Amino acid sequence: MSVGSRIRSARWRLIVPVLVAAASVGSAVILYVTQYRTDVQTDATAASSAVRAASEGTVALLTYKPDTVDADLASAKAHLTGEFLNYYGKFSDEILLPAAKDRAVATEASVVRAAEAEIHPDTAKVLVFVNQTTTSRDRPDASQSASSVMVSLAKVDGHWLISAFDPI
Template sequence: MSEDNRSSDAADDSADRPEPGRPRGRRNVKVVPIVLISLLLISGAGTAWLYFKEYLPDKRTDARVASAVVNAASDGTVALLSYSPDTLDKDFAAAKSHLSGDFLSYYNQFTEQIVAPAAKQKSLKTNARVLGAAVSDLRPDSAVVLVLVDQSTTSKDNPDPAMASSSVLVSLTKVNGKWLITKFDPV
């Protein structure tokens, strides 16, 4: 090695050595609190994220909310599928009180153009009964419920009840504190 390299190596080595009279661990003592404070802030941020992302939504979707959603889906299903030619306007109004959004618009059109004329012409009377219902998906402002339904239909041509069982996926949205049906999909 040349003398220039030796002198620069010696200068580098002297920079790594502590000054005489100054303790070597002094620099580490200043770094430890900074690292600990950083870790504390990161863990606090992680805890806050978990609280708002995981815990809080779960608290807003507890068993009481699930029960309310199942009741809304069941009551709405019965209202949608039960009507009589003598009380069509009242029956449709009751059903509409359980609906919202595009499904309400669709239901209005469907009942006016198809159900009401057929119910009056053939004296169709249907009664629905929910056999069971369970929450499929539950979020703070929306839910999906699987509803099992028995439906009996009579008409002037066939006075004996025709029975039908079906299952329906009922999607609901919370509107002004009330769970309303936004989709009604037979499975």
């Protein structure tokens, strides 16, 4: 092998790894900017959407009337997902439904304030402050309570659904 071919061979051995490294870095940057930037996927609009879903879901979970309880509970379940949906289904069938029908328990909830505590592309946690008014046949005078709840959300088919509901 001549000296000139050795030099060309040495240059190529140096150039090829540099080109491969540059292509890899370029690909990584493009993927990061277009696919993996969570700050774009969790912008103010995403946070606002999560807060709205948590607020609406909280009101749906905590509001029902004896004469519309079946529809109220079905509406609440539409805001839920996963194990929490299973838990709420059982709880509402065994506790809420009989109480609403047998003792005329009615509750009305309103969200006083809500803010995101944590936001990711497919999950979020929202702190919700709730006022709730409860009446029943035994206690017709309204009983008011205030509480706070950490609402965990999961994005399912592009919609935020409640996956956990933890009183604080």
